[in-house]
Amino acid sequence: MIKKILWIVALLFLMNSCAEVGFTKLGAGKHFQPETLPLESIQVFISESDVPGEFDKIGIVTYRGWQANEACILSWLKLKTLEEGGNAIILRSIKPKGLFTYSYGTGEAIAIKIKTKGE
Numbered sequence: 001m002i003k004k005i006l007w008i009v010a011l012l013f014l015m016n017s018c019a020e021v022g023f024t025k026l027g028a029g030k031h032f033q034p035e036t037l038p039l040e041s042i043q044v045f046i047s048e049s050d051v052p053g054e055f056d057k058i059g060i061v062t063y064r065g066w067q068a069n070e071a072c073i074l075s076w077l078k079l080k081t082l083e084e085g086g087n088a089i090i091l092r093s094i095k096p097k098g099l100f101t102y103s104y105g106t107g108e109a110i111a112i113k114i115k116t117k118g119e
Contacts, residue, residue: 019065021080023111026057032085032113042078043088043114051088051114058086058111068097068105077109086111 045051061084063076073094081089089109097105 019063019076021076022062022064023059023080023084024062025059025084026110030056030058032056032058034085035082035087037082037087039075039078039082041087042081044074044078044109045088045090048090051090051112054115055088055112056115058084058113060092061089061109061111063107064104066097066104070094070096073105073107077107081109081111084111086113088112088114 058081061077061080063073063080065072065076073096077089077091081087089111092108092110094107095105097103
């Protein structure tokens, strides 16, 4: 019985640690260097019209995983955006994992690079 409980706990731990973060580059030819900004500085917008000034669309960032409350999903989306050279995201969807369900939580955003003066 104890062995069975340990296997269940191990399986639950493994399921909680699984996450898939994807990136699909948009456009051709432009390359952005990874950003060294703190994760908290990544701005989150709901629509393109909310973004102040001009920006480049870098790519589409997706998340699918068991660790899936809204804060976790946003953190993963922001982290991948930083790795790809972005400094903000336009959130397309976010769906946290339901309590007591076996479904994944998911999120999708457009990674963008807001242009600074002189760019």
